[in-house]
Amino acid sequence: MSRESAAPQTPKPYHYQRTKPSSRNKSSTRSVLQYNRKPQLAGETPRVVVITSGKGGVGKTTTTANVGLSLARHGFSVVAIDADVGLRNLDLLLGLENRVNYTVIEVLNGDCRLDQALVRDKRWSNFELLCISKPRSKLPIGFGGKALVWLVDALKDRQEGCPDFILIDCPAGIDAGFITAITPANEAVLVTTPDITSLRDADRVTGLLECDGIKDIKMIVNRVRTDLIRGEDMMSVLDVQEMLGLALLGVIPEDSEVIRSTNRGFPLVLNKPPTLAGLAFEQAAWRLVEQDSMQAVMVEEEPKKRGFFSFFGG
Ligand SMILES: Nc1ncnc2c1ncn2[C@@H]1O[C@H](COP(=O)(O)OP(=O)(O)O)[C@@H](O)[C@H]1O
Ligand SMILES: [Mg+2]
16 A cells, blocks of 8 residues: 555544534533444555654654554454564553564564564454564664564464554664664654643654655544643643644543553553543544544534533533
């Protein structure tokens, strides 16, 4: 599948579907999530999505784990690739660290088969993890984008069938590791926090993604605090959207459950009952699946007064 065919012609900011005042209900999260139906997969498979940011520590790995497991819970087959080579930690967030015996480097060296390097999640068997290398190891000379393209092709040709989604957890920065991680992708999820340093990096990364031919870029605004936004101590999501001009995939509130779930190796979206951040990741997964064709009811109530967080009940 060519990048050009996968990307929409003109990426446009996400606009909420406004409802008439009379039809506004209590901004029910349940109506937004539409648990009673399976999201309709848009686009050709595999959808190869790189999760990137520029700045480190903004939530790429958290997003990959939670969006990935949400997709698997909706019945899509997902392979999550940890392309953060020296500092891999997706396995920890997923609680799969003890089951990673082989990595892509061993597959490329011919020391094991691809299926031996794929770690199947016991909770959702349609979710698999693939690590590029062992922790603290350095990439072999010559490892680059071509190796990842080969890997994606090999995943497409597996006997089990082509996965619906290949999510690539990108390392921070814009050097060789970043270039390698974005090479096979035909769409990107840009994770940013609403602060000026993260936004500057996100803007730079957006330019680099576009130069690489990735036109389909959506953003997740993470660690948002409504109390700070109300006191005008934090940029609002609308401000972020205006600055970056990207389609909005999701807004994730700051939530101490994220840290707790990270330490337990039990992604937030699996929590019962779900927390706000968990619901927000689920919603982002929905939008990723349905792309521009998404028909979900998103109610924005008077954005200038109440802001984006009206749908969180804020
Ligand atoms: N919405 C959130 N609320 C609270 N903590 C968060 C949130 N998102 C991420 N974190 C925390 O931020 C830290 C960095 O997240 P991580 O996903 O590893 O970032 P990255 O992969 O971009 O380096 C982790 O400790 C994680 O638990
Ligand atoms: Mg990370």
